[in-house]
Amino acid sequence: MSRVVILTGAGISAESGLGTFRAENGLWAQHRVEDVATPEGFRANPALVHQFYNMRRAESAGAEPNAAHIALARLEAELAGGVTVVTQNVDDLHERGGSQNIIHMHGALSGSLCAACDHRWPSVFETSPLDTCPSCGTQATRPDIVWFGEMPYQMERIYRLIQQAEIFAAIGTSGNVYPAAGFAHEARRTGVHTVELNLEPSMVVNDFTETRFGPATQTVPDWVEELLG
């Protein structure tokens, strides 16, 4: 149980220099989603998909957590009653910013998964279709990332945490992708206070009781200061 449950999206990592998805020069502008973030795309061209995630891994390694990541870690350390970060992001900036209670609902760049036997292991920096699974030996390595059409991780636990929370916040997410985009509606339905911290109104802004607009490195530390104050 956590008093505060926080959903984060690509916008919280934007000021760390990591591309978001839907900005005009964003990740999806450079690659068609179908080609790099679906099981079908992986089957059709595994080399392209490994290349896409190797580039994301390199970018993530070169980025630093920003004031928003650090503020959330401070909130977790200082707020009685607990904080859980549910992130759609596959980078490790929440970990490196000091958060510990994190659910990567769309997987993480740090993990590899065997498409043949479901074995999971820590990913090497540069993966390739030739990599063999350490468990079954098949050349079926893929990033441990949830693609479109695949079930996000720990959904039962996430819904339970949201329903039992006092506050549900969404930070830096456009509200385009489900089921994450539906979390605020679920929170509000169960009487949880909902707040959106974003650069501009998301697609689901009407599901939030409170909204705070601006860059995350400003809005998040201010919000955390108020909660702890």
Ligand code: BV8
């Ligand atoms: C599933 C990993 C079912 C990959 C990702 C029709 C209607 C509704 C739903 C669907 C539909 N057709 C299909 C679906 C389902 C689909 C979906 O929602 N599609 C959408 C596009 C319509 N969803 C799925 O497929 C999901 N699975 O439904 O499974 C199922 C059921 C049974 C059994 C099996 C399966 C799985 C979705 C997961 C896909 N994987 N990520 C990777 O990262 O490479 S999605 C990826 O995109 C992210 O993880 C994230 O979720 C999403 C990106 O969204 P954001 O993070 O919000 O980023 P974005 O760029 O969009 O927005 C950034 C925001 O930040 C903006 O608002 C911007 O203003 C703000 N911002 C920018 N700078 C700042 C800032 N804010 C603050 N400060 C700043 N400085």
